[in-house]
Amino acid sequence: MLCCSRTNSSQLTFILMGIPGLEAAHVWLSIPFTCIYIAALAGSCTILFVIRTDPSLHEPMYQFLSMLATTDLGLSLSTMPTVMGICWFNAREIGFAACFAQFFFIRSFSFMESSVLLAMAFDRYVAICYPLRCSSSLTGTRLAKIGLAALCRCLLGVLPSLFLLRRLPFCRSHVLSHSYCLHQDLIKLVCADITFSSLYSLAVVILVVVLDPLLIVLSYIMICKTVMSIASPSERLQLLNNCLSHVLAVLVLYIPMVGLSMVHRFGKRASPLVHTLMATIHLLVPPVLNPIIYSIKMKQIHRGVLRLLLPRSVFSSWHHGT
Template identity: 60%
Template sequence: MLNMFKNTTSSLTFLLTGVPGLEAFHNWISIPFCCLYITALSGNSMILFVIITEPSLHEPMYYFLSMLSTTDLGLSISTLVTMLGIFWFNSREISFNACLAQMFFIQLFTVMESSVLLAMAFDRFVAISNPLRYATILTESRIAQIGVAIVTRGTVILTPMVLLLKRLSYCRSHVLHHSYCFHPDVMKLSCTDTKINSAVGLAALISTAGVDSIFILLSYVLIIKTVLSIASPEERHKAFSTCISHIGAVAIFYIPLISLSFVHRFGKQAPPYVHTLIANAYLLIPPVMNPIIYSVKTKQIRRVVLKILLPKES
């Protein structure tokens, strides 16, 4: 029986979906998606290059920013092949094991991004509330430990969620509703009871993005309390200005993520293109917008980027 189960899952193939109802226009739709991927890959690579090569940026805030860019690169690469494969070559088939692997990395980089945003909120709290001890609290070794903890946390939480899909039988339609493998989407195709899988998936979401969002909110409550105790309006403005980029990154990450989770759980009657648009926004908006936000709003990053791109003018 066990061998039969293994053969069944190893030979199982899913069919990915592009934009429902607009299959005839996939070549044209691929153009904006290509632009978004190019922007995400080049922007985050530029941020990483700038931070690595510029000694003045070897500070805790920029180390965390490099972690954010790394997770954004991973998130973009995780979906690049299947999404553009559908739009360019109508390559819709994906094996069960490849689907699980893609799902794991998409979820892993999502959890890592949420964790990095929490670490960045803690970084801003320490910088504003205790600036004299900032460098001694967030040392390079401690930041490295935080990075290892972020990867370990995501792996430990997500591995059971993905492996539990192997115990299910898939006797319904094998057509997925996205251009990549997404946990609730795969789970819906099973004809086996999925209560355990649903509970584990919900627990993973709550224990990662749910907990992180609460602590990020708490960090900003403490930051606001600290800033309001500062007498000088100029110092208040300066303190708040250091948080603007991070607040933008938090918003563009959590709003699509929460929207996608709600649509999958409560929006069953919504048109298929709603699921598709929100799913693509969830994956593409943060990697595209984060480099733009930090390049525009962070003077040190902007200065080095302009120095690289426009050496004569700078």
């Protein structure tokens, strides 16, 4: 039901719905959610610790992996408070400032993850197509500049949307259909003209969901051309295998992201549960799977994780045996 006057934002609170249709099972759902968050946090922290403590992993590829693990860690921490608050304590209310802060961090880390994967694709392109220039091209200073550029790109994409939405009046039902504050939920509660805000947000999403994957695909087209020119089949396989973990991470991020965008744009008649599940998959699956993918597919990370988890005597015998 519409309200005739603008709501005072300082006193405004939103109600988080959680998982629609499964409200009675939220306590039981806290078990898998807790396991998911523990796995995501432990995986990202393990990757960061292994890279930091092993001097042989201070190469550009692993520095980008550190950025990815940091982004996954931030994405998990952005959604965890409200999700676990609903599951454990049925705490559904969230204040205006807290809701917009969560919206900012969720979107920023999502965009940052895309930017880091794009930078990792550039790193793979330079390492395979121009191996002699790799060490001179991706210096520590340039890595820092790439990280800073990715951060600025995310802020420029998120902050205008945040300020535009924050200035609009909220005077409809304050119920949000997820367990956290998302732009597509908040924009539905506005009772003013949202054309400019929606178009800007759509343009930014298209820039990330469309442009970044296109550039990544272009980089892999160039990589495949270089790999196919190599005579030795074993060398081809080795080079392609070095890219497999990154390809899997790209698929883990973009398939749910594209699916979520399609559901919101064209699935108006879909069940609210479908929207909620797609948003949950998009935000929770990459932080869980990325550490697993890189721990299994990258020998150096795999060895570092085993060195961290196994007793020294067991690790030494395993390492000498391999």
